[in-house]
Amino acid sequence: MASKIFTGNMPELMEKILNNLNHEFYSLYSCALVCRHWCKMSIPILWQDPFSYSYNEKRSLFISNYFSSLKEDEKFVLKNCNIYVGFSKTLFDYAIFLKVLDLYCLEHMIKLWLDFQLGLGFPFLKKSKAVYRMINLLFKLFIKSGATLYKLDLSSFECIQIKPEIFYSLQRNEKFFSQLQDLSLRDLSKFSIESAVNLLMILAKNARKISSLYLEIYTKYDPQVFQALISIIKSQEQLRLFRINSGDGEDVIEEYNGIISALTSQKQSLQEIILEYCEYSVEFEVLMNCENLEILRIDNSDYILLNISGSKINTLEVTDQIIKTSPIVSFLEKSGTLLQRLKLICSEISEEESHLLKALISKFLCPNLTYLYMCVGTFSENLELISKLQKLQYFTLWFEDNISEEEVKKFAEVLPLTLQYLDLIHTPQLNSYLDIWLNNCHAPLKKILIKSFDETRAKALIEFCMRKRTLNYVGVSKYSDLNDNIKKEMEKYVKVVPFKSILVDY
Template sequence: MINLLFKIFIESGATLHKLELSSSEYIQIKPEIFYLLQRNEKFFSQLQNLSLYDLSKFSIESAVNLLMILAKNARKINTLYFEFYTKYDSQVFQALISIIKSQEQLRLFKINSGDNEVEIKEYHGVISALTSQKQTLQEIYLVYCEYSVEFEVLMNCENLEILRIDNSDYIFLNISGYKINTLEVNDQIIMASPIISFLEKFGTLLQRLKITCGEVCEGELYLLKALTSKFLCPNLTYLYMCFGEFSDSLEFISKLQKLQYFTLWFENNISEEEVKKFAEVLPLTLQYFDLIHTPQLNSKLDILLNNCHTPLKRILIKSFDETRAKALIEFCIRKRTLNYVGVSNYSELNDKKKMVKNDNIKKEMEKNDKIKKEMEKYFKVVPSEYIEVDY
C-alpha cells in the first residue's frame, strides 16, 4: 500500500508539505519508488513538516535510502520529529544526521526517546548535529529523554526561545540559554527545585509558562509557594497550570500584572469563599480563562463571575445550565467585554434532537438549546476547541 501511494502521488506531480512515516508491519520500499523519487526532486522540495516514527519496521535499506533522498531534496523542513530507538542501525542515525545538517530553516526539533527496552543515554551524534542549526532553531521538545553531553550544543543555539520537557531529565533546565521565553514541563511527579532554580535565573524573561502534573505531590505545593513568595515571573502573558489540588498559594496570580491567557486544572473541592477570594485577585489584564478541567469552578461559575472584576473576553467551560447561563449574561452586561464562550460538550447541544427517541433526554436538549439561543443574544457560543489557546 505504501509503495502504491508513493507511486500515485509522485506520478501525479504532487509536492508534499507534510510527511509522517510510521508502520505496524515490516515494509520494504521497492527500487521503482526510489527511482521515481530520484527523478522527481520537487516531490520533497517543499516539505516543511517531517515526522519519523518507529523506523525499525522499515528494512534498513529502505529507511536509509529514503532518509538520504530526503536529506538531498528536502531542505526547507521547519519541524522535525524523530522517535529514537537503540535498535536502529548506525546507518539510520547517519542518514538522520544528514537530514539535520542539510536544513536551511529548521525551527522545531522534537525527539521522543521512549524506548521501553533500555534507558537511552547515547544519541549517536544526532543531537550534536543540531549545532548546524544554531542560528535557526527556536524550539526543542524533549520526550522521555535522559541527559547526554550531546545536549550541551543547545547552549550554542542563538535563537532558542521555547523549551518543552515531557517526562525528561530536569538537567535540561540547567543547559538552556538565557533567551528562553516559553517553558513547558510535563511530568507525573513535579520536582520543584530545578524548576524554581531555572525561574530564579530566567523567570523575568519568561512570557509563557506551562506546568502539568500527573498526581498530587509535595513538589507542586512547594513550587506554588515559591511562585507566591518570590516574584519570579513578572512578565508572564500566558499561564497553564495542571495540578491535582487547588491551593491558597494560587494567590500569586494577583502578582501577574501582564497575564492575558490562563488555563487552570484541579479536581479537589473548594468552598464558595475560596472561589470568591480567587475571583477577586484575577489580574485586570486577563482576557482568556479556560476552566473546563476545574469542575469546582464550573459548578460555582456564578460565584466566580459575580465577584470577578476582570474584563474577560473569552471563557471556556465544560457545560452550562440556567444558573451558569444567567451568570455569563450578567457578566457580559456588567463588563461589556465578553465575546466568546467555548463549551467542551458543544456537540451534545447541536442539532441532535431529531435522533433522540427518549422524550426526557429530548426535552433536556431542547431546554439547553433554548438557553444557548438566549446566551447568543449577548455573545457567541462555540465549541471550546475553536477558541482554545495552547502555546
C-alpha cells in the same frame, strides 16, 4: 465586492478566505457547490489532507477517485488485490493537490476502503498484502502526479516494505519533497533498514526547507539510520523546531549517536526544543550555542537539561509524574524575568508541588508572565500566585479537588485586570460555581472555556456579557450536548463554539 468574488475577479482574496476553512470539511464542500469558479478554488484545498478526516468506511470511498487515471499495469495491482471495480473519469487530478501525507492515516483509510470493497470476511493475510500493495500504488501515484508535500508523517501500524520503483520515482521527481516544512519520523524499525536509509537519504537531498522536525529514536536502530538522520538535520536551511522522543518511557537511550550534536548546524535558526523521555548526554550542551532558542519543553526527561538551554528562554513547559522543585526554581532564578509563558503539569500529587508554588510566590520569580497553565499545587496556592501576576492575559487551571464557595469568590476577585482568556474545563468545581465567580469577576474576559452550561449558568454568562461588554466567545467541551434553546438565547449576547476552536496552547 461580493459580485467580484463570485465572478472570480478577486482570486487572491477568495483563496485567503477558503484557506481559513482548511479544516472545515463540510463548509469547503458547500463552497465547492456554489459555482464553477468556487469549485476550482475549493477542491484543491479539500484534497490537501484527505486522509486525516474522520475514519469510516463510507468516508474512505474518496480513495477510488485516485484510480480513475490508472494505466493498465497499475490496474493489475488492484486485480491482484481482488478488486475488479471500474473507476469513473474524474473532473480533477486529485493526487496533485496532496500537501499532507500521514502514513498511519493512509494505512488506516486503505484498510477501511478494502473492507468496503472486499467485505470484512476477507482473509487477514491476503488483506495485509493488499494494504502493502495499495500503499505503494498510492505513493507512486502521488509522486508522479506532480504533488508537492508540506507535511510528512512516517508512522505505521505494521512493517512496510517500500518497493524499489518508489525510490526511483522519488529520485526522478525531486519536487515531491522540495517544499516539505514539517517532517515526523516515528518508529523507523517498521521499515527495513535498506528502505529506511534510502528514504532518509532522499529526504536529506531533496527536503531542505524543513522548519519542524520530530524524531523518535530507539536503541534498535541501525548505525546507518542514525547517520541518515544526522544528514537530514545538517541539510536544512532553517530548522526552527526540533522535537525528539527517545523511547517513550520504554528502553530509554542514553547515547544519541551524534543526532543532538548535529543541531550545531542549526544554532542560528533553532527557536524551539521539545525533549520527551530524554536522559542527559554531553551532546545536549550544544544547545547552549543556539543563539535564538526561546522555547523549551521537557516531558518526563532529565532536569539537568534545564541548565543547558541558555538564558533567552521565554516559554518553559515541564511535564512529569512528580514535578521536581529545585531545578525549576534554579532555572527561574536565572531566567524568570524573561519568561512570558509557563506550563507545569504533573500526574501524581506530592509535596514537591507545594514547595514549587511557595518558591514562585515568595521569590516572585516570574513577574512578566502573560500565559500560565497550572496543573500543580493546592487551590489556595494557585490563588496567591495569580494575585501577583499583574500582566497575565491567558490562564488555564487544571484542579479536580473540592473548592469552597468562599474560595470561588476569592478566585474571581484576584483575577488580574489584564486577563482576557480563562480555561476552566478541567476544574469541575469552578464549572459548577460558574454563576458565583462570574458575578464576582472584574477581569475583562474575552474568551471563557468551560465544560457545559445549563439555564442557570447561561443566565450568569449573559449577565456577565451585559455588565462587562468584553466577552466574545464561550468555548464548550460538551458542545454537542447543549440544549438548543439555551444556546440560541446565549448567542444573542456571545458566540458559543466548540472549545477547540478557541483553545490557546502555546
